[in-house]
Amino acid sequence: MIYQSELLLVVYIFLSRLLKKKYGRQVNSFWIFIVVFFFLGLEDDSSRANFSFHSPKHAESILKALLLFGGCMVSYALKGQDFEKQTAVAVSVFGSLMAISARNFLSLFIALEITTIPLHWMFWSDCSRKQTAQGTIPLLQNTLKLVFTAEDRSVAPYFIFAMVGTGAYALAIIWMYLSIESLDFSEIRYSISFGHGRSHWWITFLMLNSLTIKQVVCPIYLWLSDTAHGKNLLITPYPLQMASQIIFYKLVTNVFYYLDGINILLTFGFLLMVCSSFSLIFQNNIKQIVIRCILSQMGTMFLCCAFPSHNGLQAMMFSMLAMIISFFGISIVLKSRNINTLADLPAIHRGHMLSAAAISIIFLSLMGYPPFLGFWSQFYLCLALMGWRTAASVIHLVPCVFNMVCIAKILDAIWFPRTQVMPRLPPDHVLRKTIYLITLMLIAIVPLVNRVFSPVRVESYFVR
Amino acid sequence: MQAAADQIMPVDSILLLSISIPLIGAICISRIDEREFTANVKLASLWTTVFAFIISLMLFEASVERFSFLTFGPSFISVRMIAMTTFLVLVAVMVSQDEINMELKKFHILVLILEALLIAIFSTTDILVFYVLLQLIILITFILLEIFGKDSICAVKFFIILSIGSLLLLLGVIFLVNLTEITDINVLSRYTFSPRQESVIFWTFFLGFASITALFPLHIWLPDTGTETPTALTILLLGIFLKIGTFGMQTILLPIAENSCVHFRGYILELATLTMGYATLAARVQRDLKHIVSYISMGQMALITAGLFSGNVHGAAGASFNTIMHSLGATALLMVIAIIENRVGNRNVDAGMIPLIPYFSPIATVAMLTFFSVPWAPSFLGNFLILSACWNERFPIICLGIGFIIACSISHGFKIHRQIFSGISRLKKMPMNRKELAGLIPLIMLILAISVYPRVILDCRGEQAKEKRRL
Structure with a gap:
C-alpha cells in the first residue's frame, strides 16, 4: 500500500471534522499519530516509483518517525484545547511527511506550504490573543511600529521573513526550470555534477538562502526567541523549523552536494552555533536558554549538511534525535511545572525529583555533555570537520566552553539552591511521569546502545 | 597459582563485580529512609x-585479559x-x-557512584x-563539591577549568x-604517526x-577546592x-605518542620544575594546613609528571611508586589535620595540639614524613x-633544580612538624x-608495610614493558 501514513492522516482530518460538525465529538490527534507511527513500518517502498512523491529507503522512514513523534508531543501539549489547533497540527505533519517523500522541487514547494501555512495560522492566532514582548533589533522594531500594532510587533518579522523566503524559493524554482528545463532532483543533480556546476551556482545560492530564510534559522534571527515570550514552546515556530531542517538536509545532500554553494552552510552553521552559545551565558529565562540551545543544535545540523559523509549522517541523526526529544521533553516539563526563569527552578528536586532529573539531563544532552545524545552529535560532527580542516574542529569546540558555563549555572540553580523554601508546584500525574521517563531513557540509553553494540548504521541513500 | 585464581573467578567477573558492587550499594542506600535510619545509611x-576493596584485591592475582563486553581490562x-581507589574510598x-x-x-x-566510575x-x-567516564567523574565531583563544599x-x-581541559582531550580523541x-x-x-600528527596528539592530550594533574598554570582550581571541602572529599580529590x-x-x-614525548620532554620537565618551585614557594607562605597539603600535592604531581617524561624506566617506576605513596601520605596527613581541627577548631600550623593526644605523635610523624618525602621515609x-x-637522561640542571626544590619542601615539612609539636595548647588531654x-592505623600500617616491601607497587622488573610486548 502506498502513502499509508499520509492517507491515514488525511482520513483523520476529514473524519474528525465530520464528527465535530455532525455530533459535536472531538478526537484527539495524539492517538492518530500513534496509529500512523505504527503503520509507518508497513509501507511498501517498491510501488512508489511512478509517483512524484517517492520514498526510496529506510532513512526517510526514520525521519518520518521522528516527525510523527514530534506530532504526538505537540498534540499532547494541545490536549483539551480547541479543535482547530489540533487539525492544524495534523495538516502540518501531513505536509512534512509529503515533503520528506518529495522527488522534485515543485512538489517540495507545495508540501512545504502545506506544512507552514497551518502553523503560521496557529501561531498568529495564538499571538493575537496575548501581549507579546518587544523585539531586540531596535531599527527593525521602529520600522514595524509604523505598520503593526504593539501586539503583533514581535511576531511580524517572523512572518515577513517567511514570506520573503517563500517568494525567493518560488523565484529560484522558476529560474531553475528555465535554465535546466527540469525540476526533478535526480536530473538536476546529474546536470550539476557533469560539468555545468558553475553555471548553476547562483540558482543554488538563491535556493539555499531562500530555504534558510524560510526556516528562520540564520544567525541574525536570534530576535526570534522573543516570539516565545509567555507562550508554550510547542506552539512556536521551533517545531516547524525542525521539520524543515530534515527536509533541508535531504535536499542538500541529494541535489547540491557537488556545488561550492554549501560553503554558505558552513558559515551559517558556525555563526549560528557561536552566537547562540555565547548569548546563552547572559540568559536567565529558561525558555530563552532552551531556544538558544535549539539554535545551537541547528547550527550543528547546518554543519552536518555540509558534510554528507558517514560521520556527517551520524551527527545529523543524533542531532535531530537530541533536538526533537529534548525540545519536546523540556517543553512539556516547563509547561506542566509553569517554569519561566531560572528563579523558578531552585529546590525543584525537593519533592519533584523526576522533573529536576529530566531538566538536568535534557540540558546536559542539549549542550553536548557526554554520554548523552547531544554529545554524540558533536562528536561525529567534530570527526567530520577534522577530516576537512583541523582548525574547524577546534573552532567547533568553542561554543562548548560557553555551554559549560551555562550548564554550571543551571545545575547550580536546580540542585544547590540558596533557599530552603519548598517550591509550590502541581503534582505529577502518571502519564506525565511516563513521558519524563521515556524522554530520559531515550536521551540516556540510545547513546549507550550506540557505543556498546554498534554505531547507528542507517543504510541510507544520503551517503553515496 | 594464577591459573587457580582464574578458575575460581575469571578476571572479567572480578572487574564487573568491583564496578557493580558500589552501584548496587548506591541503589540500596537510595531505598533507606534517611531520617529514621541514619546509622543504616552509614553502615x-x-x-x-x-x-569493593576486598574484591579489588582479587585483581592482583588475575591475568591480563580483555574484557569482552566493553573494552575493559586490568593492567x-x-x-x-x-x-588504591577502593582503599581510599573506604577511608573517606x-x-x-x-x-x-x-x-x-x-x-x-x-x-559510591564515583567509586564505580573511578x-x-x-x-x-x-x-x-x-x-x-572522565566527564562523568568531573560532573559528580562538581556536584559533591557544590553540596558539601563551603564555597x-x-x-x-x-568544573569550568576541567571541562575546558577535557575538551582539549576530546579534540585529541577525535x-x-x-x-x-x-x-x-x-x-x-x-600505530606509527607522522611527527606532525604526533605533536597534535601529544599537546591536546598533555594539556x-x-x-587534571593541576600543572602550572592550570592549577588554579586545586588550592581552594582542596581547602574548602570536608576531609573525606579532600581525600578523594588529592x-x-x-x-x-x-x-x-x-x-x-606515553604509549601512543612515544616519539613526541621524547621530543618535548625537555619542555615538560621545565614545566614540572616550574610547577614544583611555584608550589613550594606558595606552600611556605600558607598558614592553613590544608592549603599547605594542596600546594605540596601540586608539587608532588609535577614531580610524578617529571618522572613519567624523563624517558627512563627508573623514572616511570618512581612515578608509579610516588603516585600511590602520595595518595597514602596525603590521606594520612589529611586525617591527622582533621583530628587537630576537631580538637582545636582551626587548621593553623601553630595549632599546638599533638602532645596532648596520646599515641598521636608517632602516627602524625609517619604521615608527615611520608607526605613530605623525607629521606628514609618510604616515598x-x-x-x-x-x-x-x-640525571641519567642528561638533564643535570633540571635534576639539580628538582633536588633543590625537594630539599626546600622537606625543610618546610620539618618546620611545620616542629611548629605543631612545640605549640602551646589551651585544651585538655583528648x-x-x-x-x-x-581509619589511621591501617593506613599507617600499609605505609610501613610498603616501606619494608616496596616491590608490591614498584615496577622494578619492567612489568609494564613486558605487558606491552605481550599485548
Whole structure:
C-alpha cells in the first residue's frame, strides 16, 4: 500500500471534522499519530516509483518517525484545547511527511506550504490573543511600529521573513526550470555534477538562502526567541523549523552536494552555533536558554549538511534525535511545572525529583555533555570537520566552553539552591511521569546502545 | 597459582563485580529512609566499600585479559590504582562518618557512584570510554563539591577549568579516531604517526591531563577546592582525582605518542620544575594546613609528571611508586589535620595540639614524613628514582633544580612538624576515638608495610614493558 501514513492522516482530518460538525465529538490527534507511527513500518517502498512523491529507503522512514513523534508531543501539549489547533497540527505533519517523500522541487514547494501555512495560522492566532514582548533589533522594531500594532510587533518579522523566503524559493524554482528545463532532483543533480556546476551556482545560492530564510534559522534571527515570550514552546515556530531542517538536509545532500554553494552552510552553521552559545551565558529565562540551545543544535545540523559523509549522517541523526526529544521533553516539563526563569527552578528536586532529573539531563544532552545524545552529535560532527580542516574542529569546540558555563549555572540553580523554601508546584500525574521517563531513557540509553553494540548504521541513500 | 585464581573467578567477573558492587550499594542506600535510619545509611556505605576493596584485591592475582563486553581490562598499573581507589574510598567513608551529617544519603550515593566510575576509568582500554567516564567523574565531583563544599565558586571554577581541559582531550580523541578509526589504546600504541600528527596528539592530550594533574598554570582550581571541602572529599580529590591525569599520561599519552614525548620532554620537565618551585614557594607562605597539603600535592604531581617524561624506566617506576605513596601520605596527613581541627577548631600550623593526644605523635610523624618525602621515609625511594632518571637522561640542571626544590619542601615539612609539636595548647588531654584510630592505623600500617616491601607497587622488573610486548 502506498502513502499509508499520509492517507491515514488525511482520513483523520476529514473524519474528525465530520464528527465535530455532525455530533459535536472531538478526537484527539495524539492517538492518530500513534496509529500512523505504527503503520509507518508497513509501507511498501517498491510501488512508489511512478509517483512524484517517492520514498526510496529506510532513512526517510526514520525521519518520518521522528516527525510523527514530534506530532504526538505537540498534540499532547494541545490536549483539551480547541479543535482547530489540533487539525492544524495534523495538516502540518501531513505536509512534512509529503515533503520528506518529495522527488522534485515543485512538489517540495507545495508540501512545504502545506506544512507552514497551518502553523503560521496557529501561531498568529495564538499571538493575537496575548501581549507579546518587544523585539531586540531596535531599527527593525521602529520600522514595524509604523505598520503593526504593539501586539503583533514581535511576531511580524517572523512572518515577513517567511514570506520573503517563500517568494525567493518560488523565484529560484522558476529560474531553475528555465535554465535546466527540469525540476526533478535526480536530473538536476546529474546536470550539476557533469560539468555545468558553475553555471548553476547562483540558482543554488538563491535556493539555499531562500530555504534558510524560510526556516528562520540564520544567525541574525536570534530576535526570534522573543516570539516565545509567555507562550508554550510547542506552539512556536521551533517545531516547524525542525521539520524543515530534515527536509533541508535531504535536499542538500541529494541535489547540491557537488556545488561550492554549501560553503554558505558552513558559515551559517558556525555563526549560528557561536552566537547562540555565547548569548546563552547572559540568559536567565529558561525558555530563552532552551531556544538558544535549539539554535545551537541547528547550527550543528547546518554543519552536518555540509558534510554528507558517514560521520556527517551520524551527527545529523543524533542531532535531530537530541533536538526533537529534548525540545519536546523540556517543553512539556516547563509547561506542566509553569517554569519561566531560572528563579523558578531552585529546590525543584525537593519533592519533584523526576522533573529536576529530566531538566538536568535534557540540558546536559542539549549542550553536548557526554554520554548523552547531544554529545554524540558533536562528536561525529567534530570527526567530520577534522577530516576537512583541523582548525574547524577546534573552532567547533568553542561554543562548548560557553555551554559549560551555562550548564554550571543551571545545575547550580536546580540542585544547590540558596533557599530552603519548598517550591509550590502541581503534582505529577502518571502519564506525565511516563513521558519524563521515556524522554530520559531515550536521551540516556540510545547513546549507550550506540557505543556498546554498534554505531547507528542507517543504510541510507544520503551517503553515496 | 594464577591459573587457580582464574578458575575460581575469571578476571572479567572480578572487574564487573568491583564496578557493580558500589552501584548496587548506591541503589540500596537510595531505598533507606534517611531520617529514621541514619546509622543504616552509614553502615551500608561502609560495608559496600569494604566489599569493593576486598574484591579489588582479587585483581592482583588475575591475568591480563580483555574484557569482552566493553573494552575493559586490568593492567599492572591499573590493578594497583583500582586497589588504591577502593582503599581510599573506604577511608573517606570512614572519615565521613562523623564529619558529614547533612544530606547524608546524597553524599554516600554520589561517593559510591564515583567509586564505580573511578574503577571503570582505571580499567578501561578504550580511549572514548575513558573520556566519557572522565566527564562523568568531573560532573559528580562538581556536584559533591557544590553540596558539601563551603564555597560554590570553587566548585564552578573546578568544573569550568576541567571541562575546558577535557575538551582539549576530546579534540585529541577525535583527531586519533579520525586518523585510525580505532579507539583501543593497545592497538593505537602500535600505530606509527607522522611527527606532525604526533605533536597534535601529544599537546591536546598533555594539556587535557595537565588540567587534571593541576600543572602550572592550570592549577588554579586545586588550592581552594582542596581547602574548602570536608576531609573525606579532600581525600578523594588529592588521593584519587589528581591521579587520573598521571594515569592517563602513563597509559594513554606515553604509549601512543612515544616519539613526541621524547621530543618535548625537555619542555615538560621545565614545566614540572616550574610547577614544583611555584608550589613550594606558595606552600611556605600558607598558614592553613590544608592549603599547605594542596600546594605540596601540586608539587608532588609535577614531580610524578617529571618522572613519567624523563624517558627512563627508573623514572616511570618512581612515578608509579610516588603516585600511590602520595595518595597514602596525603590521606594520612589529611586525617591527622582533621583530628587537630576537631580538637582545636582551626587548621593553623601553630595549632599546638599533638602532645596532648596520646599515641598521636608517632602516627602524625609517619604521615608527615611520608607526605613530605623525607629521606628514609618510604616515598623518598620514588623521589630518588625520578632524580636518578633525570640525571641519567642528561638533564643535570633540571635534576639539580628538582633536588633543590625537594630539599626546600622537606625543610618546610620539618618546620611545620616542629611548629605543631612545640605549640602551646589551651585544651585538655583528648585521646583519639575508636573511629579515628580505625581509619589511621591501617593506613599507617600499609605505609610501613610498603616501606619494608616496596616491590608490591614498584615496577622494578619492567612489568609494564613486558605487558606491552605481550599485548
